[in-house]
Amino acid sequence: MTINIEIANKDDFKAVNSIIKEGHNEHAEALPHIFKDIDQVMPGKNFNELLEDPNCEVLIVKEYGDIVGFAVIELSESPPFDSMTPRKFAYMSDFGVKRSSQRKGIGRELFNECLNWAKNRGADSLDLNVGEFNRKAISFYENFGMKTVSRKMTLPIK
């Protein structure tokens, strides 16, 4: 396998969007009351804002030149409340590998690259949110030693 992990640029939007769409469709199918199935999940404007944000990095994985994975990771700090322990953390707001390129270790390489990014910027932890329906992703993250801190619960009202 020949893969390269690079920092994304504006020209990568279309390819990244098609991977985002695959993941978003799974969400829209599992949680239709929260997510809508649409073609362009992330507006191009937002993608460019991420690229320009100095606290954020968009990484892409290329396999023989094609974009087959991406991650969005940003550096954050705990809010300045007396009740919170001051800490710096990396938040992975998006992560995906093209379905046809899964189960080849690409996600693992990309995740480790994100972890290095977080380490190099002095983050105390790498944090993320994942849908409870997405057992595949939860197992993937657990394999890196990630633990659940909190859960979001909901009660539909008839």
Add this chain to the structure above:
Amino acid sequence: MTINIEIANKDDFKAVNSIIKEGHNEHAEALPHIFKDIDQVMPGKNFNELLEDPNCEVLIVKEYGDIVGFAVIELSESPPFDSMTPRKFAYMSDFGVKRSSQRKGIGRELFNECLNWAKNRGADSLDLNVGEFNRKAISFYENFGMKTVSRKMTLPIK
């Protein structure tokens, strides 16, 4: 048991803060890297802002005149993204019953009052976040039929 559920006013801050502190201490003990053990968890200014917010309600439970429980609930809408299904939801940002008054059904009454509040305002669901360490609270919410939608995961970086 004689309890009354009322809308809080400014004079209730001290009593509510002492209940918030009990819950916060449990968080600081379980997650010291995130929460700090302090006396006044919520500044009085923030409490007054909640009281004045038209989309928010602070409810208190009185047992023989003493404040033994409280809940903070607010009405929200999904962000106006094309990828999100428009929905109105009630978010319970805080909820607590004084330790010495637990296991008497007070929490159940208060939760049901919050649920009524959400129903009366046309919310599609009642949502909340709960710490994974807080098994007691998770069981309590599950007894009302609440389900986990997503989880926050973390990986400490050495």
